[in-house]
Amino acid sequence: MTLEFTTVIGLEIHIQLNTKTKIFCSCSTDYIGATPNSHICPVCTGQPGTLPVLNRKVVEFGVRGGLALHCKINKLTRFDRKNYFYADLPKAYQITEYYVPLAENGYLTITGDDGQPRRIGITRLHLEEDAGKLVHAAADGRIVGSSQSFVDYNRGGVPLAEVVSEPDLASPREAREYVSAMRQLVRYLGISDGDMEKGSMRVDANISQKVSDGRWGNRVEVKNMNSLKALERALEYETLRQRDLLARGERIAQETRNWDDADGITTPSRSKEESNDYRYFPEPDLPPLLLDEKYIEAVKASMPELPSAKRERFLAQYKLPVEDVLVLTETPELAAYYENVVKAGGDPVRSSNWVRTDLIRALKEQSRDIVDAPISAEVLAELIQLVDGGKISTTAAKDVFEKLLETPTTLEEAIRTCGIQIGAVAGDKLREIIIAVANANADVVEVVRSGQDKKDKKLKFLMGLVMKESRGQAKPDEVLKALNEFLAKE
């Protein structure tokens, strides 16, 4: 009997909330690239006698996240202490929400493996503080085989929202989609950068296999996946590993495994020697958090348009194909840029083309972010309108576009520098170019004149040359007319 397997995946995502200050003290959260231990204070280094004070923005961001995930927001929540010893944990406990999370019982919709929308259950979203960072190095700076570690508390106390999904994900692809959708959501909400590489979004997976003969393999926790690709690869590897073991009648050890991106395998995590008895109890230094209906309504009202709503609206409003909409709404900043182009007069379809191809390419080449776009939406709209109005050709416009990328200047200046005069090549000037092209391609001219150019292939060829020579400054219909006139003559 051939065995069939069903993959069961649940994900825990830690999202760093990008508030200005830490969750329990007023230190800056801007720790990336900062001097080690420069964003610290007595509170976040766990000095004896210090006490936590809750950041209101963290609560707001958490509620935003919970609402966007269709969760029930708990009006009365408490913080708890999770007690364990580790060098990056200054108080030897983490303040978190264990017993009553801020939000629970929601969902996030993704496209399932069957192409249909699927709701992935969200068990809970809760607030907690991040730990510091450890750097492992030897005295000579080498990392391998070092005998000591170095602690940097800058990250300690940065606010986190932990989102736990139900084990509803059926494949590594779905897991990747879920994380991608979560990332897009938090960026839309403005509560986090959602960047896996930078560490502002960290994903741990729990994966197991159900077997058609009734067995259900143990759950394995997989950690250390630092990109969407790594996530998918890790879970694919783990799926195969588990299925292989189960097929041979072996058991799956319930353990934590680390993804090794270089070797493409998961390996058992060297277990922390001690048991994980966290001895959770309510945080006595923080009274309960009470949220009323008015507050929740206010947060709801201040929420930005969510990705799904924006996608629907773009489809209806701009009548673009789905693939285009997906690209344009990838980030709220890009969507806003696009809409600004349209608002400034650009035709929706053409604006979509320009933004999706030329602009995005340019941003990539220059390693720039959309908020830092070299060409403003208004200028791009102007350019598009020039082409639409027949004032310049698409080719000319592309030249102008490149020029604007090189040097920040006005549209008029860029046009002038490219040597383009709007609609300039006509009449005698045009005829001069046609004559020149004809002389250089006499044999082709002969073919056309002799009536053998059945499909106008040669005509088009000549036209192309003329257009090129006129550097797109001639109107295509005028060129065609003039060329035909010329060819008709003897």
Add this chain to the structure above:
Amino acid sequence: MELYRLSAAEIVTGLKERKFKCTDVVASCLARIKSQEPQLHAMLYVAADTAMKDAADIDAAIGEGRDLGRLMGVPVILKDNICTSSMPTTCASKILANWVPPYDATVVKMLKAEGAVILGKANCDEFAMGGSTENSAFGPTMNPWDVSRVPGGSSGGSAAAVAAGYAPISLGSDTGGSIRQPASFCGLYGMKPTYGQVSRYGLVAFASSLDQIGPFARTAEDLKLILSAICAFDPHDSTSEDRPAPCFNLSDAPLRGKKIGVLTKLVDGKLTADLQAAMNEQIEECRRLGAEIVEVALPKALEYGLACYYILAPAEASSNLARYDGVRYGAAYGEAKSLLELYVKTRGEGFGPEVKRRILTGTYVLSSGFYDAYYLTAQKVRKVIKQEFAAAFEQVEAILLPASPTPAFKLGEMSVPLTMYMADIFTIPVNLAGLPAISFNTGFSSTGLPLGMQLIGPRWSDAAILDMAAALGKKSEGRIAEGGVR
């Protein structure tokens, strides 16, 4: 009269009237410390230089006609679990020996803002765990009234210092009676304010939901002065209450028409003969001063309070003390080859036996499988006790009760920890309910030991119970000012 014998109020007035200088006052106190310390060992750190410098600055300010605050020029001593950035803060533990905090406790800032002069840090039980100051890693403190006896604990050093005339006021902390019991043993006023009344920011935490900083003084007027300085909202402490500061006032007849609750039935047989007689006499005095005596019942508080406390306090302590690992502050085990070794050896060597006992107990009652049976149960009992007090306070304005079943006991006498725990029976329920309570002297035993009584009030009645305690403790103030240890 030697300047060190003056009350804080007398110092402030005397300085304003240019009767003497601040440097003279401080010098007098420092000399007193020097002469008595060999017998008492109440201090872990004496800030002689900075205190004299502060005093000189104050004299200069006075010379310019400036008023530096309600505690201007008053020497104050702080229990060594209150963080001072200019002095070590050891909590009487080897694990924090020589630790200088990188910040000041809020109460320290408040005292300085009122012109007080910090004389130094007082001895205590290690991390405030104990009832005699015998758990200090640096040796016990002796009771100025009888140096073969303990001054009480855990704020024993703070109490002995004031009783012996080192300073007119000191601050201690009270988690299960650690101000009220030593106040009682040393003949002083000692107050634990309502939980949330005084900022805990900078008080090294023992049991977060029970700890409060509070003052010791020889006179009610002095207690009023310091309470006025430290009872204020602090945004750095989320458990600090955002309400207007209480208005402390000593009136003429604070007991007239008041109902005072007593628990004679429940207390019967639990006190020494002297204390029993003193309590009865005290009840009579209340009547003479116009109060009505009402028998109230707090059976659950007295029967179950101890068990409840000795689950909750160690539980919180086990978590609060987990941070002492030799990494960021304090003493570290120098030869650790792994992180684990650093932790267990630093803590194994750095903590004394009572602290270890409590950390282990606390770890156990929170551990998986036992949380419901112990911690959760204790939280429920705590609520029941709160409700019991609330019901009692519907009948009376204050409850009169001894602070301790005995006067000061001998050093080494209470060697079994459990027996020491049992002696907290009258103070612990107050912390569980977050109520204010004040110890005051009610007389002396046949052997000349101070006998103390306690007044407990409903939450936020701090000013009222101070007023009442003042009326009752007034008669002793003269003898107390004479002090112990000549």
Add this chain to the structure above:
Amino acid sequence: MPRLSKEEVMKIGKLARLEIAPEELDSLSEHFNGILDYFSKLEELDLSAVDPFTVEDTRPVRLRDDEVEENERREAILNQSPSREGDFIRVPRIGGDK
């Protein structure tokens, strides 16, 4: 009557990262069992109707504005560490992963 074996006491010590010397073990176990015995008193009470975590008598947590406050205590904080090394605090090598 709950009784803890010496091994169980050692385990709790491990959980609390506290080294218990052999000479301490006996008295610790004895104390432990004595106090656990005392705790069983609480079983006399009927607490079924008691909810310890209602909000009635505590006011809710106060919230702080999200504004950065520079803290000049960095040096004071780092200098108190027994093992400061430049910008870092050094710890012995950690064995396994988190």
